[in-house]
Structures are given as structure tokens and as C-alpha cells.
Amino acid sequence: MLGLxxxxxxxxxxxxxxxxxxxxxxxxxxxxxxMAQFNxxxxxxxxxxxxxxxxxxxxxxLFGLTGYLSFGHAAFxxxxxxxxxxxxxxxxxxxxxxxxxxMLIAGLVSxxxxxxxxxxxxxxxxxxxxxxxxxxxxxAASVLTPITGGETGLQTNLNDPRILPGFLGGGxxxxxxxxxxxxxxxxxxxxxxxxxxxxxxxxxxxxxxxxVVMLIAFYISIRIFRSPFGLMLRAIKSNQHRxxxxxxxxxxxxxxxxxxxxxxxxxxxxxxxxxxxxxxxERMQWTASGEVVLMTILGGVxxxxxxxxxxxxxxxxxxxxxxxxKATLEMWFSFAPDWLEGILVSIxxxxxxxxxxxxxxxxxxxxxxxxxxxxxxxxxxxxDWVRGKRGKAANDGxxxxxxxx
Amino acid sequence: MDQIILQILNGLDKGSAYALIAxxxxxxxxxxxxxxxxxxxxFMLGAFCTVTLSRILGLSKEVIDETRTDxxxxxxxxxxxxxxxxxxxxxxxxxIDWAVPLSILFSIPIMIAIGVAMERGLIKHFYKRPHADxxxxxxxxxxxxxEIIKYYFGANQIPxxxxxxxxxxxxxxxxxxxxxxxxxxxxxxxxxxxxxMILIAAVFAFLQFTTFGMVVRAGMADRETxxxxxxxxDRRFTIMFGIAAAVAGLAGVMYxxxxxxxxxxGMDFLVISFVVVVVGxxxxxPGAVLAGFVLGILESFASMREVIEFLPGINxxxxxxxxxxxxxxxxxxxxxxxxxxxx
Numbered sequence: 001m002l003g004l005x006x007x008x009x010x011x012x013x014x015x016x017x018x019x020x021x022x023x024x025x026x027x028x029x030x031x032x033x034x035m036a037q038f039n040x041x042x043x044x045x046x047x048x049x050x051x052x053x054x055x056x057x058x059x060x061x062l063f064g065l066t067g068y069l070s071f072g073h074a075a076f077x078x079x080x081x082x083x084x085x086x087x088x089x090x091x092x093x094x095x096x097x098x099x100x101x102x103m104l105i106a107g108l109v110s111x112x113x114x115x116x117x118x119x120x121x122x123x124x125x126x127x128x129x130x131x132x133x134x135x136x137x138x139x140a141a142s143v144l145t146p147i148t149g150g151e152t153g154l155q156t157n158l159n160d161p162r163i164l165p166g167f168l169g170g171g172x173x174x175x176x177x178x179x180x181x182x183x184x185x186x187x188x189x190x191x192x193x194x195x196x197x198x199x200x201x202x203x204x205x206x207x208x209x210x211x212v213v214m215l216i217a218f219y220i221s222i223r224i225f226r227s228p229f230g231l232m233l234r235a236i237k238s239n240q241h242r243x244x245x246x247x248x249x250x251x252x253x254x255x256x257x258x259x260x261x262x263x264x265x266x267x268x269x270x271x272x273x274x275x276x277x278x279x280x281x282e283r284m285q286w287t288a289s290g291e292v293v294l295m296t297i298l299g300g301v302x303x304x305x306x307x308x309x310x311x312x313x314x315x316x317x318x319x320x321x322x323x324x325x326k327a328t329l330e331m332w333f334s335f336a337p338d339w340l341e342g343i344l345v346s347i348x349x350x351x352x353x354x355x356x357x358x359x360x361x362x363x364x365x366x367x368x369x370x371x372x373x374x375x376x377x378x379x380x381x382x383x384d385w386v387r388g389k390r391g392k393a394a395n396d397g398x399x400x401x402x403x404x405x
Numbered sequence: 406m407d408q409i410i411l412q413i414l415n416g417l418d419k420g421s422a423y424a425l426i427a428x429x430x431x432x433x434x435x436x437x438x439x440x441x442x443x444x445x446x447x448f449m450l451g452a453f454c455t456v457t458l459s460r461i462l463g464l465s466k467e468v469i470d471e472t473r474t475d476x477x478x479x480x481x482x483x484x485x486x487x488x489x490x491x492x493x494x495x496x497x498x499x500x501i502d503w504a505v506p507l508s509i510l511f512s513i514p515i516m517i518a519i520g521v522a523m524e525r526g527l528i529k530h531f532y533k534r535p536h537a538d539x540x541x542x543x544x545x546x547x548x549x550x551x552e553i554i555k556y557y558f559g560a561n562q563i564p565x566x567x568x569x570x571x572x573x574x575x576x577x578x579x580x581x582x583x584x585x586x587x588x589x590x591x592x593x594x595x596x597x598x599x600x601x602m603i604l605i606a607a608v609f610a611f612l613q614f615t616t617f618g619m620v621v622r623a624g625m626a627d628r629e630t631x632x633x634x635x636x637x638x639d640r641r642f643t644i645m646f647g648i649a650a651a652v653a654g655l656a657g658v659m660y661x662x663x664x665x666x667x668x669x670x671g672m673d674f675l676v677i678s679f680v681v682v683v684v685g686x687x688x689x690x691p692g693a694v695l696a697g698f699v700l701g702i703l704e705s706f707a708s709m710r711e712v713i714e715f716l717p718g719i720n721x722x723x724x725x726x727x728x729x730x731x732x733x734x735x736x737x738x739x740x741x742x743x744x745x746x747x748x
Contacts, residue, residue, distance in 0.1 A: 116733065122536060123540070127679055127680065131680060131729055135725045135726065139721060142718050143717045287672070290544065293544075297541060355552060357548060358548075361546070361549035361552060364541075364548070365545035365546060369530070
């Protein structure tokens with residue numbers, strides 16, 4: 001189906017089902033119950049899940065397939081955001097041109113950066129991309145203020161030109177408010193709530209659009225992984241020198257891969273601008289680049305679904321885990337005697353709430369040390385263990401999934 | 406003219422910090438072949454050694470001062486540090502005042518212990534893994550270390566002032582026969598520069614003139630052969646890791662009066678110090694020091710008003726720009742050795 005093998009098609013179906021059912025699946029706790037704060041099924045967060053999913057899928061095409069570790073990918077996300085934002089201001093409030101342009105501009109920028117950075121490999125490549133990204137960040141925050149809005153960032157305004165005709169989303173809005181990004185008149189923030197019993201599910205147009213885009217992006221990434229082009233990229237990862245000795249010029253392949261990856265980041269940036277029309281330079285900082293590395297590794301580098309899982313996990317932690325406070329903890333441990341409760345709370349407290357980064361760092365280290373294939377490898381090992389085929393089968397699985405080297 | 410001298414001086418203190426961090430990074434890379442992304446965190450830990458020491462010194466008890474009263478007429482309660490009891494009031498006050506220099510002694514054993522623990526506990530297991538894994542695991546460690554510091558010390562900057570004797574500025578212009586006030590330079594930055602020079606000289610002397618250093622240098626050149634000669638090179642490299650951690654820590658200790666430490670100061674320095682290492686040449690100790698000072702001075706020249714007017718924003722990007730140009734034209738960096746990390 002769709003040019004995919006059965007296994008891949010099933011994977012696509014699973015991801016599609018997860019994405020479609022996300023508003024339900026992510027709200028497992030009834031509204032108003034004590035656990036309701038762990039519900040993640042609100043539009044803003046779900047949009048983040050899929051947008052960062054796209055970002056991580058793109059990063060994985062570069063790092064997972066070729067082993068080139070870029071530490072500056074957030075720059076493309078930021079460039080995409082700015083480009084998308086300007087389209088929303090200049091052309092129309094319709095999100096489609098914004099998303100297309102953000103991909104194009106990010107593609108061009110990544111072509112330029114990739115052309116230079118790919119002259120080196122290994123640690124030098126990482127440092128070069130890092131240097132470019134930091135340059136982009138510093139410039140966006142200072143000198144390029146007329147284009148980027150500097151520290152205040154860029155927003156849509158009431159008197160933006162928006163030159164396209166009205167039915168395409170151009171012009172100014174009728175009611176005198178700042179128009180919201182929309183798709184042929186459907187606003188991204190339009191939301192419908194369905195309540196079933198005590199449960200409340202939120203359906204949101206912005207999420208629907210992000211989800212469709214993400215499924216397309218995921219499909220394309222499967223096609224890339226299974227294509228001769230993808231095979232060539234894997235060959236570069238396993239031994240670039242040997243590939244050169246056979247008379248192949250690896251540069252065009254690497255550059256194409258880098259640009260595709262940059263366009264994915266630009267797409268994610270464009271969607272971010274379309275969902276929430278304000279862009280700031282901090283989106284491009286190198287810690288943001290580090291975040292997408294974390295996502296990809298946590299999920300499972302070089303696997304198809306890993307980056308999406310990793311992105312979801314980190315965003316869930318960032319938004320939900322960080323909200324747990326001392327009172328919640330005390331409630332959880334209230335079954336214990338007072339002295340034990342105090343001890344338990346004081347042990348767990350540093351790892352939750354504002355300290356969620358600590359948990360993230362420890363988790364990340366644990367994954368690198370013990371599970372180089374990330375959550376996907378973990379799931380595989382558990383699966384093998386459950387099936388009672390530990391031993392040889394599990395070892396074979398681990399061999400195949402050895403991540404980027 | 407005075408502008409040029411001023412910018413060189415400004416560049417020297419920043420350059421000293423870059424050079425010290427890059428020196429430690431290169432020591433680790435040259436000996437163990439590990440790209441340590443947690444090195445910025447070690448710099449930050451050093452700075453927090455100072456904070457810890459000054460807090461320990463400041464531990465105090467409440468004493469009721471009978472001679473004075475507060476605004477309600479009750480006897481005034483005064484905090485008296487315990488250290489006053491032990492050393493007398495004037496000596497105690499002097500010790501608290503000199504907390505930053507004293508932290509040098511305090512931090513060396515701590516940083517060496519942290520470095521050795523890090524190498525034995527974590528990095529040791531990553532020698533055989535690809536560089537990407539080493540980068541990632543040390544990056545994770547940096548996050549963990551910085552979050553621990555954030556948990557105990559909070560997210561705000563914690564000032565740690567220099568001793569009173571070094572507060573104020575030195576009139577450098579008058580000293581070299583120019584108009585008084587033309588070049589004014591804070592005392593502590595001069596102290597930092599000389600401290601950095603002494604530390605760098607000490608590291609080089611240690612490597613050059615001791616037997617231990619000779620073995621380490623031999624190990625850097627050819628680890629396997631040194632091992633075959635029956636020398637336990639791994640243990641010496643572990644100690645070098647501890648020394649590199651101490652160098653980074655000391656750079657942090659002395660930097661606290663210049664920039665008040667906060668938990669992410671390490672990350673801010675890390676990116677630049679990697680650039681410094683790469684510009685200097687991976688694995689080259691003199692290269693790291695040279696590149697540190699060159700880039701520091703370059704940065705301060707780029708922040709001159711005349712330059713910014715000519716090329717807006719250049720002060721923000723000059724270091725990265727220099728790194729890109731050097732990496733593309735001199736792949737081994739300024740003083741890189743042949744065969745080290747050549748892809």
C-alpha cells in the first residue's frame with residue numbers, strides 16, 4: 001500500500017491511529033479528578049507533540065541515517081518560523097503559503113550551511129553546525145532586529161499588508177481584531193469540546209492540520225528510509241572512505257540529506273508560527289538544538305518511530321511532569337506514616353516539578369549508557385523477553401539496531 | 406592608541422578564561438581521546454566551590470549585643486560568624502573577605518575528586534564507543550550537574566565579591582605615561598590574567614619537567630607502546646582528567662568576581678571553548694592557549710564602537726566566523742598535530 005511494505009504500512013497505520021485518537025488517548029483521566037492534571041489532551045500541547053515530532057523525524061533522517069551529529073538544527077526551525085511569520089504578515093493569514101515558504105527558506109539556508117559544514121565530518125561537523133547556529137541566534141537577537149523583531153520577537157499586527165485577495169486570507173479582518181492564522185477561513189484556534197460522561201475531549205483545527213502534515217512527513221521519512229537514497233546514506237554512515245574508494249562522490253548525497261533534514265525543521269518552524277503567531281530568537285539557541293538531539297536519542301535513533309516517541313515524551317515531561325508540586329507529592333504519599341512521608345517527599349521532590357530537567361538528564365544518560373537504541377530498543381528487548389526468546393534473538397536485535405556511529 | 410591597548414587588555418581577561426577552559430578540554434582530549442561536553446559544567450562547579458566556601462565561612466550565630474538597641478528599644482541581635490570565635494574578629498573578617506582566593510585551596514581537592522570520579526565512574530566506559538556517544542553522554546552529565554546545582558543554589562546569580570584590596574580599578578594609562586584615566590582597568594582582571602598565566606605555566610611545567618608529565622606526554626603520543634612498556638598509563642590518564650577538571654574549576658573560582666555565578670554559566674562558556682579548541686587544533690595544548698587569547702582579543706576588538714558601526718553585529722559572531730574560516734582553510738587548526746582527529 002502507498003508503495004510501502006506491509007510492515008511499514010502497518011507502522012504508518014499505527015502512527016495514524018495514535019495521532020487521530022490522541023485527543024482521547026491523552027485524556028485518560030476524568031475531568032475534575034485528582035489525576036486530571038496529567039491529562040495532556042489539550043490543543044496547545046498536542047500541537048507541540050506533533051510539531052516536535054516532525055522536527056525530530058527530520059533530525060533523525062540526518063543523524064540516524066548518516067551518523068552526522070548536527071548541533072545546530074534549531075537554527076533551521078527558527079528560520080522556518082521567521083519565514084512563515086513574514087508570509088502571514090505579507091501575503092495572507094492563510095497558513096498554507098506560510099508553511100510552504102518556511103520550508104523553502106529553511107531549505108535554502110540549510111543548503112548554504114550544509115555546503116560549508118559538510119566539508120568536514122565527525123566532531124568538526126558538530127562544531128561547525130553549532131557555530132553557524134549560534135551565529136544565527138546572535139544575529140537574530142541583535143542586528144537583524146528589523147527582520148526578526150530582536151528580543152521582543154515577531155507577531156502579526158493589525159495593519160500588516162497581506163496582499164493576497166480576501167478569500168485567500170489576505171486583507172485585514174472585518175471585526176477590527178488581529179486576524180488569527182487560518183486555513184481558508186477556518187481559524188487554527190477553532191476548538192470543539194465533546195464530553196462523554198466525565199471525560200472531556202478537545203478537538204482542534206490547528207491540531208488536525210499539524211497531524212495531517214506530520215503523517216505526510218512520517219510517510220515521506222519511511223519512503224526515504226527504504227529508498228536507494230536511504231541505503232546510500234546508511235553506507236556513508238558505516239564507512240564513508242570505502243564508499244569514496246568505489247568512485248562515488250558522497251557529497252551530493254550528504255548535502256541532499258542535510259537539506260531535507262533542514263526542510264523538515266523549517267516545516268516544524270512554519271507550523272509553530274502558524275499555530276501560535278509569535279516568534280522569538282530563543283527558538284534558535286543551541287539548547288534548543290540539544291533538545292531535538294535528546295528527543296531523537298531517547299526515542300531511538302535510526303528507527304522510524306523513535307523520534308516521534310522521544311518528542312512526545314520530552315514535551316509531556318516539560319508540560320505535565322513539571323507541574324507536579326510538593327502538595328501533589330504529599331497527597332500521593334499520604335498512605336505512609338508521617339515520618340516516612342517526609343522522607344519519601346524529600347527524596348522524590350528534587351526530580352519533579354522545576355527539577356524535571358534533572359530527571360530528563362538522568363534518563364538521557366541511562367539511555368545512552370544502557371540502551372543505545374533508545375526506547376524502541378527497550379521495547380524490543382522487553383518484547384523479546386516476554387516471548388521467551390531472550391538470548392540469541394535479543395542479541396541479534398541489538399546488533400541490527402546499533403545506533404549512529 | 407589607547408583604544409587599542411584597552412581592547413587588548415579587555416581581550417586578555419576573557420581570553421584567559423577561554424584559554425584555561427580550552428586547556429582542560431584539550432588535556433582530556435589529548436590524553437583520553439574523549440570529547441567532554443561536561444567541561445563547562447566543571448567550570449561552573451568550580452565557581453560554586455567559591456560560593457560554598459563563602460557560605461561556610463559566613464556561618465554565624467546570633468549574639469545579643471547589649472550596647473546597641475534596635476528601633477524598638479530591644480537589645481540588638483547581631484550575626485557573628487563562628488570564624489570570629491576561632492581566629493578573632495579582625496583575622497576572621499579578613500578570611501571572609503579573602504574567600505575567593507581561599508577557594509583556590511578549597512576547590513583543588515574537590516575538583517580533582519570530581520574529575521577522577523567522573524572518569525572512573527562514567528567516561529571509562531566510553532573509550533570504545535564512537536565520539537558521538539561520548540558527546541551525548543557528557544552532554545547529559547552536564548545537564549544533570551547543572552540541575553543539581555540549580556536545586557541547591559537556586560536559579561539566580563550569586564555574587565561573590567573580590568577581596569576589598571582588589572576592588573577598584575588600576576589606571577593603566579597613567580602607568581605607561583599616557584593621560585591619567587585614558588585606560589582604566591579593574592584590578593581583579595589583572596589578577597585573573599596573571600593567575601591564568603601562572604596556572605598555564607604550571608600545567609606546562611608539570612608536563613614538561615616531571616617524570617609523570619613525561620610519561621603522560623609519551624602516552625599522548627602513543628598510548629599502546631607506553632602500556633606495553635609496563636606503565637599503568639590508564640591510571641596516569643585518570644589523574645590527568647582530575648587535573649584538567651581542577652584547571653577548569655580554578656578558572657571558574659577566579660572568575661566569580663567578574664561574573665556572578667549561576668547554574669548555566671558553564672553552558673555559556675562551553676560552546677565558545679569548543680570553538681577555541683577546534684581553532685587551536687584538537688589535541689594541541691599550546692594551540693588551545695594561543696587560540697583562547699587570540700579569540701578573546703578578537704572578540705574585544707570586534708566590540709569597539711568603530712568596528713560595530715562599520716559591520717553591525719560583528720561582535721556577536723566574530724568568534725564563530727573565525728572558527729568557520731579557520732576550520733575550512735586550516736583543517737588542523739592553528740597548531741594542530743598531524744593525524745589527530747582527522748575525520
